[in-house]
Amino acid sequence: xxxxxxxxxxVLIVGAGGAGLRAAIEAAAxxxxxxxxxxxxxxxxxxxxxxxxxxxxxxxxxxxxxxxxHFSDTMRGGQYLNxxxxxxxxxxxxxxxxxxxxxxxALFDRTKDGKILQRNFGGHxxxxxAHVGDRTGxxxxxxxxxxxxxxxxxxxxxCTILTLLTxxxxxxxAFGYDRERGHFMLWKAKAVVLxxxxxxxxxxxxxxxxxxxxxxxxxxxxxxxxxMDMEFVQFHPTGMVWPPSVAGILVTEGVRGEGGVLRxxxxxxxxxxxxxxxxxxxxxxxxxxxxxxxxGDKNARRPPELLTRDHVARCINRExxxxxxxxxxGVFLDIAWIKQHIPTAEEHIKKKLxxxxxxxxxxxxxxxxxxxxxxGPTTHYMMGGVRVDGDTQMSTLPGLFAAxxxxxxLHGANRLGGNSLSDLLVxxxxxxxxxxxxxxxxxxxxxxxxxxxxxxxxxMEAFNRGAKGERPYQIQxxxxxxxxxxVGIVRMESxxxxxxxxxxxxxxxxxxxxxxxxxxxxxxxxxAMDLRHLLTVSEAITRAAILRQESRGAQFREDFQSKDPEWxxxxxxxxxxxxxxAVEKRPxxxxxxxxxxxxxxxx
Numbered sequence: 242x243x244x245x246x247x248x249x250x251x252v253l254i255v256g257a258g259g260a261g262l263r264a265a266i267e268a269a270a271x272x273x274x275x276x277x278x279x280x281x282x283x284x285x286x287x288x289x290x291x292x293x294x295x296x297x298x299x300x301x302x303x304x305x306x307x308x309x310x311h312f313s314d315t316m317r318g319g320q321y322l323n324x325x326x327x328x329x330x331x332x333x334x335x336x337x338x339x340x341x342x343x344x345x346x347a348l349f350d351r352t353k354d355g356k357i358l359q360r361n362f363g364g365h366x367x368x369x370x371a372h373v374g375d376r377t378g379x380x381x382x383x384x385x386x387x388x389x390x391x392x393x394x395x396x397x398x399x400c401t402i403l404t405l406l407t408x409x410x411x412x413x414x415a416f417g418y419d420r421e422r423g424h425f426m427l428w429k430a431k432a433v434v435l436x437x438x439x440x441x442x443x444x445x446x447x448x449x450x451x452x453x454x455x456x457x458x459x460x461x462x463x464x465x466x467x468x469m470d471m472e473f474v475q476f477h478p479t480g481m482v483w484p485p486s487v488a489g490i491l492v493t494e495g496v497r498g499e500g501g502v503l504r505x506x507x508x509x510x511x512x513x514x515x516x517x518x519x520x521x522x523x524x525x526x527x528x529x530x531x532x533x534x535x536x537g538d539k540n541a542r543r544p545p546e547l548l549t550r551d552h553v554a555r556c557i558n559r560e561x562x563x564x565x566x567x568x569x570x571g572v573f574l575d576i577a578w579i580k581q582h583i584p585t586a587e588e589h590i591k592k593k594l595x596x597x598x599x600x601x602x603x604x605x606x607x608x609x610x611x612x613x614x615x616x617g618p619t620t621h622y623m624m625g626g627v628r629v630d631g632d633t634q635m636s637t638l639p640g641l642f643a644a645x646x647x648x649x650x651l652h653g654a655n656r657l658g659g660n661s662l663s664d665l666l667v668x669x670x671x672x673x674x675x676x677x678x679x680x681x682x683x684x685x686x687x688x689x690x691x692x693x694x695x696x697x698x699x700x701m702e703a704f705n706r707g708a709k710g711e712r713p714y715q716i717q718x719x720x721x722x723x724x725x726x727x728v729g730i731v732r733m734e735s736x737x738x739x740x741x742x743x744x745x746x747x748x749x750x751x752x753x754x755x756x757x758x759x760x761x762x763x764x765x766x767x768x769a770m771d772l773r774h775l776l777t778v779s780e781a782i783t784r785a786a787i788l789r790q791e792s793r794g795a796q797f798r799e800d801f802q803s804k805d806p807e808w809x810x811x812x813x814x815x816x817x818x819x820x821x822x823a824v825e826k827r828p829x830x831x832x833x834x835x836x837x838x839x840x841x842x843x844x
Contacts, residue, residue, distance in 0.1 A: 243697040245416070245425035248395070250276040251680035252673070253415060253428050255402055255457065256436035258286035259378070259662060260645030262385035263669030264434045264676065269392035271677040276428055277396045278417070280437075280452045284386055287438050287450045288665065291378030292493035292596060293362055294370025295342075295666070296659030297335035301356040303539060306367040308332040312836070313843035315660060317519065318364045318549050319624075319653020320794045320804070322470065322812055325832050326631030327651040331660070331667050338666035339371050347384040349373055361498040361535055364549045364657035366523060366843075368537070375495050375596045381662060400426060401770055402456065404696040405433060405464040405641065408686040412464070412640035416696050420767060423760025425697055429688060431680035434634075434672045435461060435627060435643040440474070440778045442717075442771075444620040445725035448480050448491035454771040455778035457647035461627045462777060466636040468815040469649040469827075470625035471778070472785035473795045475656055476730050478553035480619025482571035487604045489619040492574060492597065494658040496614075497546040499593050500535040501576035502528075503557070504613070505565040511572075512545035515556055520548055532582065551655045551795045554618040558730050561617065571617030577610055586610065618730055622661065624652040624795060625785070628814060633675035634668055640679055644672035654794020703756040703769045710755015713769040720747055720775055728783050733799045737787045744780050751776060784824045785813045 252268045254261045257279035269275045279286070298311040312332035316323050343349060343357065349371050350358040359368045373380040390396075402417040414429040437457030441449025462468055479492040497503075505511045516524050524545050525531035531544025546553065557572050567573055576594070580586035587610040591598050594609070601607040601614060627636050627643035629650060634642045645665050652660065703710060720743075727740035751772045756765040791805035792798050811826040832840065 243425050243693070245427045245693070247427045247429070248276055248397075249429040250274045250395075251431050252276075252676045253278065253430035253433045254436060255415065255433065256286070256438065256645070257283055257396065258288040258436060258438060258645065259381050259385060259665030260669035260672070261286070261434070261436035262382070262389050263666055264436060264644055264673030265394045266385065266389045266392055267670045267673030268677040269389070269394050271674065273677045273680050275392075275394040276430070277394050278400050278402060278415070278428065279396065279398055280401055280420070280456070282398050283396055284382060286382060287452060289379040289382050290448070290450065290491065291381075291662055292375040292491065293495040293498065294360055294372030294377045294659050295335070295339055295381070295662040296362065296365060296369050296657065297339045297371055297663050298332060298369060299336045299339065299357060299359060299371065301352055302359045302537065303367040305539070306369060309839045310366055310843060311335070311369065313840050314365055315651070315657060316653070316840055318655050318657040320655065321653065321809060322794070322829055323653035324631045324650030325830065325836055327668070329836060330631065330671070331651055331664060334667045335663040338663065338670065342381065342384055342666065345384050345388040347373070347380050360495060361543065361547060362658040363494055363497065363547045363553065365659065370498070370659040372495070374592075375493050375594050377662065397426070401767065402460060403700055403770065404692060405460050406688060406692050407464055407638070408689050410639065411683075411686060412638060413686045413688055416693050418700070418760070421762065423763065427688070427693065429685065431683050431685055432640045432642065432676040434676050435641070435647050436645050436669065436672075437647045439623040439646045440782070441620045441623075443720060443724050443775050443779045443782070444729070445721040446480065446489040447620040448477055448489055449620065455774045457643060458626055458781070459774035459777040461636060461638070461641060461643065462781070462815070462817055464638055464641065465817060466638040466641055467628040468625060468781055469628040469812050470653070471781040471815055472789050472813060473624035473654050474620065474782060475550055475622040475624060475795045476554045476618040477621030478550055478557050478618055479574055479616040480621075481605065482567070482615045482617040483569040483605060490600070490604070491619065491621065492614060492616050493594070494550075496574060496576050496594060496597060498535065499576065500532060500579045501546065501574055502544070502578060503546050503553070504573045504575060505560045506567060507565055511560050511565070512548070512553065512556055516545055516548070517552060524548065549655055550658065554730060555797055557618055567615045569615050571615045573613035574616045575613035577612060622646065622656055624654065624656055625649050625782070632671070634672035635675060635679070640683070642672045642676045644668040654796065700770060703754045703766065706753065706755035707757055708755060710753050711750055713754045713756070713765055713772055716747055716750050716754065716772055717768060717775065720744070720779060724779055728779075728786060731797050731799050732786055734787055737783050740783050741780070744776055744783065748776055780822055781815050784822060785815060788813055788824050
């Protein structure tokens, strides 16, 4: 039995981003004891990098907006593979969650009459994103952290979970280690809420921070919970492409929401070349109409640059492949052009997009108020994740909950911009509420010591091999290269089967990884522990993508370019079996009559 430090809580939250903090606040407010484990430092979660805003139908800028329009937009964007109950709850409850955040101290931009200002974003019919310039995620984390720290929760920073513990068919806690000192740690809990974010570090070019190694997805899978929609990985259309040291860093959709346009090397706004039938009646047919929309003209339709992210990313990819890209392999995103319409454009851009201005000035020596940016698709968001109940957010493993990016259902085949931050608030709250209820209704189960022994022994194997083993960094690099190349924006069965072969070989290499030094401040150890998660989610993505023989949302198959109505009837569910990873089709639950009527009315 290894030595470890032991902590006991009613509810354990894994992750301290927007979903984790909101879940912790709700659970603690109900009177149960709450522990929060974060891989990074409190306040440094990836949520701070979410820039554009929080999607909520508050109708502060356009009084035609309401929850029904938001629901319909979300379902259409997700290609109707969404969990309709989650989409309904999200649309109904998001406005209250934003107002609640404001009451806790969030300082949103304001309209002239003092209401929370809302901006345009891709896939949303009306201006819907409540924002703080282009630093909304940072304000959200600041507010949740300041409010939550007074609720009585205990926070364990810079800690990694190695395994979830189970007994009697339900969750009993988690086992991991302190990244700074290397001490093993046991967290006993009646309920665990996973809020660990995404999987972006499985790909070479990503907007995601270093923490996003698929921990929650993998931990849940290995504990016996089901995953869903893992084929749907969103490639945000606009990441930085130059210089190479910053490739993939996000360029917020807010740039396009404020009037920014996409052009190819010929200077043409190529997005007008390809408008999907599903969106033709909502999309401007001239540049002039598109500009009027961004300036609040209720009689104008949105410009094609504000179509859904999956479509915009594929259009950019098409231009680059056709030889019409920018010098460094992207296209041009131009916000400076608005000086044709706004005399004080330079000050306007700096006020509306302060982070973007400083990001390009400092990292690429480019003044976006004067010249275009070079942008291209970057791995950004995971629609797939732990399969959860729409109301409670509990997984198929009793006592294990999930919220935010590591939970599946809300977004279906493609997420609309801004829905992520309202997702964190709405379902973070629900996960915390129902995890607390579960904890109050159940007594603590005994801990299985064998699971702890196995996890500790596995984590130490790399030290035992030392210099004789392979370096973990090279394995991670090779995985990222091949996932980007073979399971990226455009997919083919032959290439994805090749990717599975690569992943199988990388599993063998991962089992022989070696680390020098000791357990204190050892980045090699941290990387080695991440590899299991990265390989697990990469295999899940690839297997699901092979099985879905169609193009839908974020999945584009070169060998099956059409959307197949038959495939639109199924989600893909993944679970662990004795013989390995199993992928199966599950019928998408039929829309209730009242929700079906809303969708039809909003087409």
